[in-house]
Amino acid sequence: MAKIIVVTSGKGGVGKTTTSAALSTGLAMQGYRTVVVDFDIGLRNLDLVLGCERRVVYDFINVINGEAALHQALIKDKHTDNLFILPASQTRDKDALTPEGVAEVLEALSREFDYIICDSPAGIERGALMALYHADEAIITTNPEVSSVRDSDRILGILHSKSKRAELNLEPIREHLLLTRYDPARVVRGDMLSVEDVSDILAIPLLGVIPEDPAVLKASNQGTPVIHLADSDAGSAYDDAVRRLLGQDCPMRFLNTPRKGLFQRLFGGQS
């Protein structure tokens, strides 16, 4: 049986797809058979971030409608062994994602994989509800910014009431906070909510802090998950997060401003 992990947030643009791509790649690199499923019906993007957009033939909805077999729709990642992608459909019919269809597909995937990562769309509509319904664990992707934190709290409420585990009164979903686009320099200046502030308000365990990093844009430009840019701060932070997800003890990094040399202190420049 696979472990089903939803990457969700409520708010859009906080880094769900970047996170889904990075974590699924990280899990696959650790040797786990991993599939990442795009639930953003109508606005498919995970394929672009993972660089397999030109290899999409069939999608999630084709499989649900019986127009393609699951193995026909699954795309094997070219750069990472053990990683498969199930792309979202570009259909505008949001109702195409039926609860029964989703349950069947996830059950079939569950027999073949160790991890199923569900990349949720923004909002609290059907796609988002379907993505979180079957989850065993949830990664709440949050920016240190008021609207993102508020929406994350809303999503936590939905996980507590509308998920399968909540409905069947099973052991609750394991929740993790992943704080993205963190800028320690701005936190020090008092311009940005700190990691302590956000984790106090949301009151869930911290999985990781991903620093604001130009490498994230660079990676998505190239269609490479940022975790492959091992020299980058964001890539290393995602790598740490994967290790913590697997239960390893890994100290938090990138929480403090890097020390600047004399030259930078005098004349400024990018930190």
Added chain:
Amino acid sequence: MSLLEVFRSKQKKNEHNSAAIARERLQIIVTHERAGNNTPDYIPSMKQDILEVVRKYVSVSEEHVSITFESQKDVSILELNVTLPENCSVGAP
């Protein structure tokens, strides 16, 4: 921080720390919304109905009726509070 920024930052420090404001606002709104999250969907329309019934006899406005819903482990408590105006014994409006 560069040498030039030192002067600018002195001005900034006089302003209120915006992250602290964000934290305070979030704490308030999140607590408020969590309390509302557990309430069933029918509460707003029930409130309207109750208000109409009360209005048959006394003139009250919406803010004088408060409904809170609290669920604990085994029991849920629905608390209804109607504040009547001071001279309500005058009769129907």
